[in-house]
Amino acid sequence: ATIMVITFFLSIVFDRERHLLHTLALAAFLILLFSPPSLFDVSFQLSFLAVLSILYLAPRIYRNLRGEEIYIPPEISWKQKIWKYVNLSFIVTVVAILGTAPFVALHFNRVSLIGFLANLFIVPWVGFLIVPISLIASIFSFFFYPFASLLITVDQFLATLLFKVVAFFASVPFASIYLPTPSALEMILYYLLLYLGVHLRKGKKINPSTFRPEGRGLPLTRAQAEGLRVDPERRFFTLPSKTGFGAAEWVKYLFVGICILLAADLAYWNLKDSFRKDLHVTFLDVGHGDSILVEFPKGKRMLIDGGGLHEDRFDVGKNVIAPFLWKKKIQRIDTLVLTHPDPDHLKGLNFIASQFKIGRFWDTGLREDSEFYLELEKTLQRRKIDRFPMNENIRSQVINGVEISFLNPPAGSAGPVRRQNPAWLNNQSLVMRLRFKNIILLLTGDVEKESEERMVRKGYSLGAHILKVPHHGSSSSSSLIFLEKVKPDHAIISVGERTIGRLPHPEVIERYKRLGSKIFRTDQHGAITLVTDGEKIEIKTFLKDDY
Structure with missing residues (x-):
């Protein structure tokens, strides 16, 4: 902003033509010249996009809607000035939000729907009260501190009111919505659509003699349209043509074409998983905790546990799991699973249950009185999500060719924790034991030696190619008698760098090594994804090369 202001005033001093878009481009160039990484900074992207949108889109939209230029003539009445200011404020807010929306969705997966109205109050409140009072206070602080202190107190009161107003708007239902992460193609198509949208105009074809040679691709101003004997209310963007064919038709065709491309893109992301033939299982890096995404053939999805830190308000569901799902364009979880109501498995599920479409909910029927469990329970009830308690007596479920067997807990375990x-x-x-053709996965939650030995005694078929290591590799689990039955080719340990206790325990790691199991750890490899066609397994890790 400082660079733009300095450049603008220098153009006045040296009597040069002033062009705000050129000034904006110069400001961006100078910032990137001295700090190239700023290009990838969120504040840089949003600031310049907002200003660019205001400078380019606002005058054109206002001209299209009102049939007049965007400036406020001094000769009109004060009522007209106020009304025009309200119109301008609304349009400026709209174009700023529209211009930044794709990058806001890219970085935050969230777009405001109420900002159009909120900014009508917030922008003048900040621009005409808080900022001017702050500037005046800073000046008086050099020679009359008591008065400056009084102004700061007033400013503090105004800021407090502002925060309350912001909180009110934020509390309105559907004040904002969460969106999947847009792709580069979607962002390009969006901006092309926005650009063409402001050039869609009604009117007759303009003869080539009316084309602006000094500004190709720009709309005619009212004065130019009048000078060229074109109806000012019916002028529109045009291209030179020997036949007199205006570009309005081209703009309309391109606009419709891009709409079709966006519709095709939406259909692609909604249908592509329906043709998937492989089973994908991703062990997410949620620190000390568990969260597993199972993507079945033909598109069904299951999320097992939601991670969570024991003594931390950090929402793993909101800040880790949801962005991962949005990146994959996932908005529906067919089966949401809670293996047991420990915080490191439970806390992230409430956000997922409240913001994603959920088909059904599986747990063991254990009931907790913790804050996080009660929140999840309320969300399930509010959204009318069917809940099914699972135990070893529940018969196997088959989801798109994948058989799911339940080996624990014993029947009758449901009740208070x-x-x-x-x-x-x-x-x-x-x-849960997942079998896809000839490949078997064993997902164990946090079971310890007692349950491991019980499953061995029950004679369950425990052999598996992939084992989710019980209880994050604790010494209280992964008993030798259990591991000798499972004999996993690959052992996945979901654990954080800063874990509770000594996890994974060195003795447990040694047991898996003696069995010849290849060990993968989320604290070292990041998210771990296995892909299988039912015959062979491919394992991909986020932080290292594929295996």
Whole structure:
């Protein structure tokens, strides 16, 4: 902003033509010249996009809607000035939001729907009250501090009111919506659509003699249209043509064409998973906790656990899992699963349950009285999501060719949690065996030796190619008798760099090495994705080369 102002005033001093778009381009050039990484900075992107949108789109939209230029003539009445100011403020707010929306969605997966109205109050409140008072206070602070202090107190009061107003608008239902991460193609098509949209105009074809040679591709101003004997209310963007064919038709065709491309893009993302033949399983890096995304053939999806930090308000569901899903254009989870109500499996699920379409919810029937569990329960009830308690007596489920068997907990375990006995809660974890053709995965939650030995005694078929290591590699799990039955080719450990206790335990790691299992850890490899066609397995890691 400082560079733009200095450049603008220099153009006045040296009596040069002033062009705000050129000034904006110069400001961007100078910033990137001295700090190239600024190009990837969110504040740089949003600031310049907002200003560019205001400078380019606002005058054209206002001219199209009102049939007049965007400036406020001094000769009109004060009522007309106020009305025109309100119109201008609304249009400026709209174009700023429209111009930045793709990058806001890219970085935050969220777009405001109420900003159009909120800014009508917030912008003048800040621009005409808070900022001027702050500037005056800073000047008086050099020679009359008591008065400056009084102004700062007033400013503080105004800022407090502003925060309350912002909080009010934010609390309005559907004040903002969450969106999947837009692709580069979608962003390009969006901006082309926005550009063409402001040049869609009604009117007759303009003869080539009316084309502006000094500004190709620009709309005629009212004065130019009048000078060329073109109806000022019916002028529009045009291209030179020997036949007199105006560009309005080209603009319309391009506009419709881009709309069709965007519709095709939407259809592609909604249908592409329906043709998937492989099973994809991703162990997300959620620190100390579990979260597993299972993508079945033909498009069904299951999310097992939502991670969460025991003594931290950081929302893993909102800040880790949801962005991952949005990046993959996922907006529906067919089956949401909670293996057991421990914070490191539970806390991230509430955001997912509240912001994504959920088909059904599986858990073990254990009920918790913690804040996070009660929030999740309320969300399930509010959204009328069907809930199914699962245990070893539930018959196997088949989802698009993948058979899911339940090996734990024992029947009759549902009920209040025995919070005084953490080992008991871990041993009630939902254990699922997934079989896709000839490939088997064993997902174990946080079961400990007691449940491991029980499953061995029950004679369950435990052999698996992929094992989600029980209880994050704790010494209280991965018993030798259990591992000898499973004999996994690959062992996946979901664990954080800063874990509770000594996890994974060195003795546990050694057991897997003696079995010949290849170990993958989310704290070292990041997200771990396995892809299988039912015969062979491909494992990809976020932080290292594929295996």
